[in-house]
Amino acid sequence: xxxxxxxxxxxxxxxxxxxxxxxxxxxxxxxxxxxxxxxxxxxxxxxxxxxxxxxxxxxxxxxxxxxxxxxxxxxxxxxxxxxxxxxxxxxxxxxxxxxxxxxxxxxxxxxxxxxxxxxxxxxxxxxxxxxxxxxxxxxxxxxxxxxxxxxxxxxxxxxxxxxxxxxxxxxxxxxxxxxxxxxx
Numbered sequence: 001x002x003x004x005x006x007x008x009x010x011x012x013x014x015x016x017x018x019x020x021x022x023x024x025x026x027x028x029x030x031x032x033x034x035x036x037x038x039x040x041x042x043x044x045x046x047x048x049x050x051x052x053x054x055x056x057x058x059x060x061x062x063x064x065x066x067x068x069x070x071x072x073x074x075x076x077x078x079x080x081x082x083x084x085x086x087x088x089x090x091x092x093x094x095x096x097x098x099x100x101x102x103x104x105x106x107x108x109x110x111x112x113x114x115x116x117x118x119x120x121x122x123x124x125x126x127x128x129x130x131x132x133x134x135x136x137x138x139x140x141x142x143x144x145x146x147x148x149x150x151x152x153x154x155x156x157x158x159x160x161x162x163x164x165x166x167x168x169x170x171x172x173x174x175x176x177x178x179x180x181x182x183x184x
Contacts, residue, residue, distance in 0.1 A: 014148040019052045022151060023059025026140070029165060031064070033137075034090055035118040042115070042134050044126040047142035052149050053124045056140065057094050060122065064092060072096060073124075077109065091119040097128035106132045 013019045026043075033041055045053040058070040065083045073079040073096040081092040093114050100106070106129050114121060115134050126133055138155035 009151070009153040011151050011153075012145055012148060013052070013151055016052075016055055019055045019142075019149065019151075020059030020062070023056040023061075024063030026056075026138075026153075027060040027063045030060075030120060030138070031085060031088075031090075032165075034088070034120055038116075039134060040093070040115050040117050040119045040121045042136045042138075043120065043122050044133075044136040044139040045122060045124045045142070046126065046139060047149075048144070051142040051144060053140075053142060054096075056142065056151075057122050057124070061092055061094065064090065064120075066092075070094070074098060078114070091117065093119055093121045095121065095123045095129075097123065097125040100125075100128040103129045103132040 011022070013022055030041060030043070045056065047053055054070075054072045061070045061081055064081070065085055066081050070081075071079055073094050077095060077097065077099065079094045081094065083090050083092065097106075111129075111132060123129065123133060123136075126136070126139075136155055138153060141152040141154075143150045143152075
């Protein structure tokens with residue numbers, strides 16, 4: 001049996017539009033993995049305030065089929081999105097743990113139920129939930145990079161096909177972002 005490969009991607013996102021597009025591209029990869037395990041698919045979103053975590057989430061949730069306004073869950077801690085993607089019903093939980101003072105607060109709000117479901121969980125500020133959150137399937141770290149940002153994606157890849165798909169996605173994104181006009 002082959003060991004799962006470790007996924008690593010480092011890409012420059014020149015503007016907000018490319019960050020939204022990158023979030024959508026991540027969903028395109030993740031959607032085929034939803035519901036294939038007994039727990040939620042966990043995506044940690046790391047980065048300083050204003051790094052683009054909510055923007056990336058907005059792109060991902062919009063591509064999943066949500067047509068309304070994707071709000072930042074800063075005050076609500078979690079925003080649920082029940083969607084239908086083709087024939088598949090999915091739920092995306094968008095967490096912002098910035099305001100948590102103790103990771104156990106996640107337990108009081110039913111965190112274990114969210115994480116045991118067949119959902120996709122996007123978690124901003126995951127370090128605030130340390131010890132309660134399940135391990136991530138993917139971690140996206142966003143950093144400011146000039147006028148844009150840099151996205152570093154790491155995490156276990158479930159199989160060789162997923163690794164190949166992500167490398168193809170990466171090549172498509174590189175070509176698309178490379179061809180963006182400067183200042184776009």
